[in-house]
């Protein structure tokens with residue numbers, strides 16, 4: 001899922017615009033600058049989707065929930081979008097918990113929509129609407145209270 005680190009861009013001639021649907025990525029950093037994970041967003045058709053991963057040693061400490069809340073602030077504040085969605089393997093309890101703690105609502109199941117260990121598996125779709133997001137969680141919070149100093153967007 002996270003094969004690319006490139007920016008969401010657009011190109012095209014005068015009468016046609018093509019939105020490039022490649023992911024745009026952030027590193028999740030601790031305050032000391034240690035990179036502990038990645039947070040991506042990309043367009044899936046007209047739908048903005050996020051995905052994330054943390055280094056195994058850094059899981060279970062609440063970092064991904066905090067990073068997800070921060071990226072929701074960034075996306076809702078910077079883009080004119082009504083919703084953000086995420087899809088996760090039906091058996092990925094940690095990822096489902098992250099989304100629920102960040103305010104996402106479960107929408108339904110995409111049956112046999114992903115490959116996992118050589119088998120087709122179901123995906124769970126979650127979304128959060130702008131109305132449900134309500135207000136920034138982190139832009140009003142002093143950085144020293146955050147578990148990491150910055151989400152650093154990376155472009156290659």
Ligand SMILES: CC(C)(COP(=O)(O)OP(=O)(O)OC[C@H]1O[C@@H](n2cnc3c(N)ncnc32)[C@H](O)[C@@H]1OP(=O)(O)O)[C@@H](O)C(=O)NCCC(=O)NCCS
Nearest residue numbers: 052053054059060061062063064065087088093094095097
């Ligand atoms: C999914 C992932 C990003 C979560 O990151 P994280 O920083 O560990 O998440 P958080 O600590 O913020 O929250 C995880 C929650 O899930 C819970 N959890 C973890 N494993 C669990 C399990 N097997 N069953 C139930 N709950 C579980 C944790 O207890 C925690 O909930 P709590 O805060 O109420 O205790 C991380 O596990 C990961 O990188 N996994 C591999 C990549 C991946 O699956 N990415 C998602 C693809 S959609």
